[in-house]
Amino acid sequence: MMQQETTLQSVKKTVYMYVLPIGFIGCTMDFIFGMSIGTNETVERISSPIIGIWLLVSFILLLCNSPLFARSEEGLFWLVGAYYNIKFYTFLAAQYTGRTEYIDGFALWMPLVFIILFLVFERTKALTFSWALLAVNVMGVVVIIIEDRLSLEKARIVLQLLLSHVAYVVFLGVMEKFKYIFFERSLLNKMAYTDYLTNLPNRRSIESTIDEQLQQSASSHQLWVVIFDIDHFKHINDVYGHQVGDTVLQQLAELVKRDLSEHEVVGRWGGEEFIFVINNMDYNEMRKRIERLKHEIESHVFPVVSHVTASFGATLCFSEDTTRDILKRADDALYAAKRNGRNQICVANEELLV
Numbered sequence: 001m002m003q004q005e006t007t008l009q010s011v012k013k014t015v016y017m018y019v020l021p022i023g024f025i026g027c028t029m030d031f032i033f034g035m036s037i038g039t040n041e042t043v044e045r046i047s048s049p050i051i052g053i054w055l056l057v058s059f060i061l062l063l064c065n066s067p068l069f070a071r072s073e074e075g076l077f078w079l080v081g082a083y084y085n086i087k088f089y090t091f092l093a094a095q096y097t098g099r100t101e102y103i104d105g106f107a108l109w110m111p112l113v114f115i116i117l118f119l120v121f122e123r124t125k126a127l128t129f130s131w132a133l134l135a136v137n138v139m140g141v142v143v144i145i146i147e148d149r150l151s152l153e154k155a156r157i158v159l160q161l162l163l164s165h166v167a168y169v170v171f172l173g174v175m176e177k178f179k180y181i182f183f184e185r186s187l188l189n190k191m192a193y194t195d196y197l198t199n200l201p202n203r204r205s206i207e208s209t210i211d212e213q214l215q216q217s218a219s220s221h222q223l224w225v226v227i228f229d230i231d232h233f234k235h236i237n238d239v240y241g242h243q244v245g246d247t248v249l250q251q252l253a254e255l256v257k258r259d260l261s262e263h264e265v266v267g268r269w270g271g272e273e274f275i276f277v278i279n280n281m282d283y284n285e286m287r288k289r290i291e292r293l294k295h296e297i298e299s300h301v302f303p304v305v306s307h308v309t310a311s312f313g314a315t316l317c318f319s320e321d322t323t324r325d326i327l328k329r330a331d332d333a334l335y336a337a338k339r340n341g342r343n344q345i346c347v348a349n350e351e352l353l354v
Helices: 002-037 042-063 069-097 111-120 123-146 152-193 203-216 233-240 242-257 283-299 323-339
Strands: 223-230 264-270 273-279 310-316 345-347
Touching: 002 042, 002 111, 042 069, 069 111, 069 123, 111 123, 111 152, 123 152, 152 203, 203 223, 203 264, 203 273, 203 323, 223 233, 223 242, 223 283, 223 323, 233 242, 242 264, 242 273, 242 283, 273 283, 283 310, 283 345, 310 323, 323 345
Parallel strands: 310 345
Antiparallel strands: 223 273, 223 310, 264 273
């Protein structure tokens, strides 16, 4: 669930990165053009600069990853929502006085209120606020119509405006539901193919990768599978506890991920075992790559346990191989490295490859 929330926050931040500067530009242009042609009313003269500055400050807080941004986005809703109602009721009030008042360009920005609502609040609260906002405006329109203060032309425009806002709210509500369904499925899919402790591809994912590589690799491309594990890992768990053991696994995963190339995939095979799938390398290149990784592991300083070593079993993949054949050879090579004293690399059928 935490991963899902993180992903949703990332999407929301991306939306804000576009919406906030665009809104600021819109407010600035509206204020400048309104002042230039002398049509700015009191509402615009006050609200446009305030909303524009708020949008700009919110954008700066977002760029700085400031915790104050959460407050600024909620304040933005109340600010824009107030402007929405003031403008709408200014129009309705003009119908009583007989003053000429039209629903001008601000109507084009009114849907932004509902977009902000669904960005700031969770779905249920966003829908509640949206319907409440619409209900307040509908009540005002009903009163005007009952008292016969609204011409048919203006009534038609107002009705279309309100109905379009209902459509926006319904659309945003449905999309919000789809968003959670999509992210839930994405999260479940990630969980099915990702090891929860190390955030590496898990056994299922790696087996699928090997299957794909066997099918896609040209005969001239050499594919290697390397299984390696931490030497005496049981001793670490027994002496220092499983929490320390988990920390060692996590740091080892970060160490391995740090230097991956586009031709390499690494995953957690299970327990203290990891697996490397290396494509497009000859024997010497593969050997140097694993030697470098072996050195990085034994020279790294892990919390509490200080230093650990690892043993490696590698095998070259052949066109007639099945995934099971490959994994069996790599596993046998790993156990050969263990029998020979650990902290070394053993390659299956190495005498035929040199």
